[in-house]
Amino acid sequence: MILPSASPLTLVLSLAASAAYAVSATGATRTDQTLSRVAVWLAWSLHGALLGWSLWGGERPLFGFAPALSITAWLVGLVYAVEIFVFPQLKTPWVLSSIGAAVVLLTLLFPGEPLSANLSAWLPLHWALGIASYGLFAAAVVHAWMMTRAEARIRIGADGFTGMPLLTMERLTFRFVHVGFLLLTATLIAGFFFGNYLYGSAHAIKWDHKTIFSVLSWLTFGVLLIGRARFGWRGRQAVRVLYMGTGLLLLAYVGSRFVLEVMMGQTL
Structure with missing residues (x-):
């Protein structure tokens, strides 16, 4: 546990953000929108202030599995912030706030390791593409969860209104998947063809667990998009494939970094 090394500002921002997320989750469950x-x-x-301070406020940026999850959760929050302008009646999903609080506290405990000064200046762009794809697929998962939950409530005669028409939510879900797939494709291409330049010959892209899970997730999302375009996949069938691809993608970086950082104690 790396909590004692956190700066006072990091500690204050982490606790404040986590508390605000907790209040949001409580308000959402009580319908106090x-x-x-x-x-x-x-x-x-x-x-956002916490992420900015963690990445640029210290001597060297910190990065690892928990910061990757934290940035992903923040990007999903950004998607919600944009959508709330278009759909003012959109309800705050309590699960989104709960995950936000959890990842903020997780990053406080596992802030990652300082990035090496010898890494390529283009490496942050490569990581940004990967994290952006994480964020878009996570947003797709949140929307798919809200959509299936609303449909289930409608089937039993309960109120399934989410503040956004279900067809619109479905279209948004797969738009996120489309753009996330493009960003994931760009990330994999950059890793395969420019790995030596980005990471150096000692850390170039190779066929390890991270690469295998990334390619498997890319193939899964590709099957999902083809299935939807050619065979009209919708509903639970499409959502299951979306969950499967996102799970594989989560294992690719976050899972492998968790094993290395927490279980094996290795640095970046």
């Missing part, structure tokens, strides 16, 4: 919306905006702002 005004309180939930204000709290989630505050949490998202504090979370």
Whole structure:
């Protein structure tokens, strides 16, 4: 546990963002959407300030499995912040706020390792593409979860209104998948063809667990998009494949880094 090494500002921002996320989740479960919306905006702002300080406020940026999850959760929050302008009645998903609080505290415990000064200046762009794809697929998963939950409530005669028409939510879900797939493709191409330049010959892309899971997730998302375009996959069938691809992608970087950092104690 690396909590004692956290700076006072990091500690304050982490606890404040986590508390705001918790208030948002509580407000969402109690249908107090005004309180939930204000709290989630505050949490998202504090979370962004925390990420900015972690990446650029110290001597060298810190990165690892927990910061990757934290950035992903923040990007999903950004998607929600944009959507709330278009659909003012959109309800705050309590699961989104709960995950935000969890990853902020997780990053406080496992802030990652300082990046080597010898890494390529283009490496942050490569990571940005990968993390952006993580964020878009995570946003797709959140929307798919909200959509299937609303459909299940409608089937039993309960209120399934989410603040956004279900067909619109479905279209957004697969738009996120499309763009995420393009970014993941760009990330893999950059890794395969420019790995030596980005990481150096000692750390270039190779057929390890991370690469294998990344390629498997890419193939899964490709099957999902082909299945939807050619065979009209919708509903639970499409959502299951989306969950499967996202799970494989999560194992690719976050899973491998968790094993290396936490279980094996290795650095970046």
